[in-house]
Amino acid sequence: MKKVLVAGASGYLGRYVVREFAERGCSVRALVRNPEKLEKEGPNLEPPVADVVDEVVTGDATDPSTLKGACKGVDIVFSCMGLTKPQDNVTSEQIDHLGNRALLEDALANGVKKFIYVSVFNAEKMLDVDVVSAHERFVADLKASGISFTVIRPTGFFSDMGMFFSMARSGHMFLLGDGTNHVNPIHGADLATICVDAVEKDIPEISVGGPDTYTFNETVTLAFEALGKKTWITHVPMWIGDAALFVTGLINKPLAGVMSFAIAVSNLDNVAPARGSRHLKDFYRELAAKKV
Numbered sequence: 001m002k003k004v005l006v007a008g009a010s011g012y013l014g015r016y017v018v019r020e021f022a023e024r025g026c027s028v029r030a031l032v033r034n035p036e037k038l039e040k041e042g043p044n045l046e047p048p049v050a051d052v053v054d055e056v057v058t059g060d061a062t063d064p065s066t067l068k069g070a071c072k073g074v075d076i077v078f079s080c081m082g083l084t085k086p087q088d089n090v091t092s093e094q095i096d097h098l099g100n101r102a103l104l105e106d107a108l109a110n111g112v113k114k115f116i117y118v119s120v121f122n123a124e125k126m127l128d129v130d131v132v133s134a135h136e137r138f139v140a141d142l143k144a145s146g147i148s149f150t151v152i153r154p155t156g157f158f159s160d161m162g163m164f165f166s167m168a169r170s171g172h173m174f175l176l177g178d179g180t181n182h183v184n185p186i187h188g189a190d191l192a193t194i195c196v197d198a199v200e201k202d203i204p205e206i207s208v209g210g211p212d213t214y215t216f217n218e219t220v221t222l223a224f225e226a227l228g229k230k231t232w233i234t235h236v237p238m239w240i241g242d243a244a245l246f247v248t249g250l251i252n253k254p255l256a257g258v259m260s261f262a263i264a265v266s267n268l269d270n271v272a273p274a275r276g277s278r279h280l281k282d283f284y285r286e287l288a289a290k291k292v
């Protein structure tokens with residue numbers, strides 16, 4: 001039986017990956033900051049996983065010494081540990097690059113056979129965005145380390161579309177730009193299958209999106225439809241987004257870091273090779289059926 005460390009196990013993708021490894025008979029060690037999070041469903045219907053995790057270790061990427069020993073006795077490391085929401089005085093460099101690098105050093109010290117890492121699709125077009133460049137600095141470390149690896153490059157997750165859904169619930173949606181760029185978002189469970197399949201494949205990079213391609217306007221319209229509400233979108237010109245980002249950067253750097261990724265993504269077509277079978281329409285329907 002393979003032993004796997006999942007870093008970021010309490011997050012949207014991490015929970016699906018934990019379940020997928022467990023269902024395939026692996027022994028799963030979860031690396032988290034807060035073990036209690038594993039017991040409850042997440043905000044975008046991602047499942048609790050405390051029941052399928054064999055071992056929990058706690059660590060915080062902002063203090064790399066807490067990650068030491070996390071990989072002991074492990075065959076495979078999977079990491080989707082990353083900064084996706086603003087944290088006080090914490091940068092993407094600390095989590096996405098240095099936190100994952102500390103994990104890689106521990107993996108190398110403990111003879112881990114393979115390291116699977118989640119970066120982003122279209123990274124080469126967004127290297128001016130802090131979170132993307134931090135991901136890619138880690139990818140460079142990973143490639144230079146000599147360990148067998150796979151970098152997964154997904155488009156947007158359904159959890160990001162969940163944010164659109166929350167805004168649609170309020171009855172009014174602000175969308176950056178004219179909303180005509182395309183995206184094929186992917187469900188966490190579909191992506192988890194691809195991440196776990198990567199264990200047995202000798203493929204250095206996998207770009208992946210979901211089965212359906214939409215314009216951003218269409219993703220939002222679907223959310224309004226699932227809620228039985230009239231579509232009401234106000235398009236915010238990109239220059240206003242950039243100006244808001246500049247001002248936010250002066251007063252709240254962590255928030256500006258997250259905003260800059262959202263702005264960069266809205267400005268691009270994000271359509272990766274289509275995989276998976278789960279549809280955004282159904283995800284929105286499930287969210288709409290959930291009590292708030």
Ligand SMILES: NC(=O)c1ccc[n+]([C@@H]2O[C@H](COP(=O)([O-])OP(=O)(O)OC[C@H]3O[C@@H](n4cnc5c(N)ncnc54)[C@H](OP(=O)(O)O)[C@@H]3O)[C@@H](O)[C@H]2O)c1
Pocket residue numbers: 007008009010011012013014032033034037059060061062080081082083084085095099118119120121154155156157158159160
């Ligand atoms: N969401 C998307 O659309 C998307 C698209 C492409 C790529 N990605 C990348 O995929 C990865 C996973 O995304 P996700 O949406 O699943 O994110 P998520 O739900 O925010 O999960 C991130 C995970 O990282 C952990 N983490 C954050 N800061 C940490 C720290 N200081 N020490 C230890 N663990 C820490 C979180 O722990 P807590 O639960 O304690 O916060 C959580 O388990 C990220 O690297 C993201 O950049 C995401």
